[in-house]
Amino acid sequence: MSVLSRTPLSDGPTEFPTGPAPRRRMSVRDRLRRSVPGVIALGALAGLWQLSSVFLSPVATPSLTEIWSSMQAIVTDWAQLENLVRTGVRILIGLLLAFAIGMVPGVLMGFSEGIRTYLRPILYFVQGIPALSWVVFAVLWFTDAEVRIAFILVMVTFPNFSLFVEGAVRGVPQELRELGHAFRASRWNQFRQIVLPAITPAILSSWAVNLGNGVRAVVVAELVGATVGVGNRLLLAQSLFNMADAMAWTLLLVLMLLLFQTVLNLIESRLLAWRPVGERR
Amino acid sequence: MNAASPTALVRFDGVGKEFSKRGHRFRAVDELTFSVHGSERVAIVGETGSGKSTALNLLLGLTRPTDGEVRVIGLDPFAQFSELAGRVGIIFQSARLLDWRTAVGNAAFGLEMLGVGRSERLGIATDWLTRLGLGSFLEAYPHELSGGMRQRVSIARTMAIRPEVLVADEAFSALDEMTAASVRADLLALLAEEEMTTIFVTHSVPESVTLADRVLVFTRPGQVRRVVDVRDLRSRGRSDSEIEEQVRAGLRDSGAGAGVAGRPDTHD
Ligand SMILES: Nc1ncnc2c1ncn2[C@@H]1O[C@H](COP(=O)(O)OP(=O)(O)OP(=O)(O)O)[C@@H](O)[C@H]1O
Ligand SMILES: [Mg+2]
Numbered sequence: 001m002s003v004l005s006r007t008p009l010s011d012g013p014t015e016f017p018t019g020p021a022p023r024r025r026m027s028v029r030d031r032l033r034r035s036v037p038g039v040i041a042l043g044a045l046a047g048l049w050q051l052s053s054v055f056l057s058p059v060a061t062p063s064l065t066e067i068w069s070s071m072q073a074i075v076t077d078w079a080q081l082e083n084l085v086r087t088g089v090r091i092l093i094g095l096l097l098a099f100a101i102g103m104v105p106g107v108l109m110g111f112s113e114g115i116r117t118y119l120r121p122i123l124y125f126v127q128g129i130p131a132l133s134w135v136v137f138a139v140l141w142f143t144d145a146e147v148r149i150a151f152i153l154v155m156v157t158f159p160n161f162s163l164f165v166e167g168a169v170r171g172v173p174q175e176l177r178e179l180g181h182a183f184r185a186s187r188w189n190q191f192r193q194i195v196l197p198a199i200t201p202a203i204l205s206s207w208a209v210n211l212g213n214g215v216r217a218v219v220v221a222e223l224v225g226a227t228v229g230v231g232n233r234l235l236l237a238q239s240l241f242n243m244a245d246a247m248a249w250t251l252l253l254v255l256m257l258l259l260f261q262t263v264l265n266l267i268e269s270r271l272l273a274w275r276p277v278g279e280r281r
Numbered sequence: 282m283n284a285a286s287p288t289a290l291v292r293f294d295g296v297g298k299e300f301s302k303r304g305h306r307f308r309a310v311d312e313l314t315f316s317v318h319g320s321e322r323v324a325i326v327g328e329t330g331s332g333k334s335t336a337l338n339l340l341l342g343l344t345r346p347t348d349g350e351v352r353v354i355g356l357d358p359f360a361q362f363s364e365l366a367g368r369v370g371i372i373f374q375s376a377r378l379l380d381w382r383t384a385v386g387n388a389a390f391g392l393e394m395l396g397v398g399r400s401e402r403l404g405i406a407t408d409w410l411t412r413l414g415l416g417s418f419l420e421a422y423p424h425e426l427s428g429g430m431r432q433r434v435s436i437a438r439t440m441a442i443r444p445e446v447l448v449a450d451e452a453f454s455a456l457d458e459m460t461a462a463s464v465r466a467d468l469l470a471l472l473a474e475e476e477m478t479t480i481f482v483t484h485s486v487p488e489s490v491t492l493a494d495r496v497l498v499f500t501r502p503g504q505v506r507r508v509v510d511v512r513d514l515r516s517r518g519r520s521d522s523e524i525e526e527q528v529r530a531g532l533r534d535s536g537a538g539a540g541v542a543g544r545p546d547t548h549d
Contacts, residue, residue, distance in 0.1 A: 275424075
């Protein structure tokens with residue numbers, strides 16, 4: 001290939017001698033500054049709670065210190081902490097299953113108008129069924145607690161995965177599909193090199209939404225027959241009128257969700273490193 | 282003048298393409314006949330809606346002709362779609378880069394689709410980008426490149442597969458005049474070094490005369506109204522502006538007065 005080794009054509013590539021400018025990322029300081037209002041708002045909420053704990057019954061609104069010591073007790077005792085970990089693992093397994101199951105109809109609907117007209121109504125229907133109904137069905141259909149929980153999580157979250165993926169597949173610009181055809185991309189390459197990267201942002205958004213849905217659904221699911229798990233602990237706290245424990249479990253669950261979201265954000269910033277980073281947003 | 286030659290590299294023979302638009306049928310291309318020989322360079326000009334892009338899509342096998350016959354290197358581009366892999370290439374009006382790939386990743390895309398191994402395709406892509414003046418932008422993402430640079434990457438992507446037939450659809454019309462001139466000059470220099478049959482659509486009459494051996498003037502609905510043999514006219518001592526006048530006369534004949542004159546002819 002001797003021709004290929006020739007010198008650049010435009011003698012003195014005049015417009016652009018040096019290479020791209022380094023990419024800018026938000027500094028730690030900027031990040032901290034951005035989180036100030038959130039911290040203030042949450043602090044105010046905590047203050048209100050503390051204030052009401054002074055005036056109302058301590059059974060209804062335990063003080064922050066009580067909640068804090070409940071949380072400490074949970075975190076330092078594996079027998080307790082295990083409930084949180086098990087719940088977290090259930091969420092992840094349930095969502096992975098739901099994603100795998102939801103991807104298929106999502107992609108098919110994205111590609112085919114015919115399939116879309118049949119599947120869409122079904123998905124909307126399934127999406128409209130409340131989590132509690134799935135709990136009842138799960139109890140009637142399955143005996144194993146883990147199977148029931150996984151089933152409930154899948155049913156609550158998979159339609160959302162499907163609909164997100166469908167929208168994203170349909171949103172892949174016709175121009176890019178044509179590009180694939182013009183270069184004779186195989187079906188697999190068309191999907192792997194064009195469609196999949198193009199829908200990755202939407203897939204990540206659907207995960208962000210479904211992590212929230214999953215956390216909400218899993219505790220409901222765990223009310224039925226699970227002897228371990230945050231849902232079970234919440235039920236116990238309720239039967240013992242222990243509001244401090246109930247609050248502690250709830251807060252830990254929310255913190256776990258935040259942890260998941262943070263991990264998701266890290267994955268996102270790796271997978272979507274190609275995206276322009278604006279200095280204003 | 283319009284007969285399709287059986288030995289041609291690209292041959293359209295009485296080709297029609299019908300679309301159905303809101304219920305009623307509509308012919309974008311009708312009885313289109315022309316042929317292009319090996320290493321010939323042909324420009325297509327014509328009023329908007331005269332079926333130029335449709336003709337290129339037929340040539341690439343992206344759409345199926347309603348009637349007539351299209352042959353590219355002896356193959357039916359629609360029915361024998363994958364057999365033309367690597368043998369036809371297109372440069373689009375917009376760069377159509379994949380945002381998640383770097384310049385070199387984008388330039389290697391075509392080779393990757395042909396199954397060329399990673400290090401080989403990256404090497405070839407790097408060479409082409411370097412020839413197009415993008416040697417220091419190999420790892421840049423599309424959003425870090427200017428419009429002209431992006432179009433250069435797309436040119437590298439197509440040239441890297443070394444197609445026997447190169448097709449370009451208004452490849453410079455999305456660029457500003459100065460950038461278009463410099464990208465055009467680069468492509469022209471590449472084409473001068475490569476043996477490649479080239480068919481390109483342009484809205485610039487001077488561009489068609491400068492770049493092509495032959496100019497096909499299209500008229501609605503998708504027919505060749507006139508053929509201007511630039512090379513022949515030049516050998517008979519005609520100046521470029523005289524040849525351009527012939528192309529313009531062809532456009533006027535086709536009743537395209539409004540269609541084409543209304544377009545800014547950027548290179549006049
Ligand atoms: N997929 C399609 N469906 C319906 N009509 C189409 C389709 N593609 C093209 N047409 C119609 O066919 C005609 C020719 O279109 P085409 O894009 O080939 O014209 P063109 O010569 O490339 O025009 P321009 O100079 O504006 O690019 C137009 O009237 C257009 O509306
Ligand atoms: Mg066009």
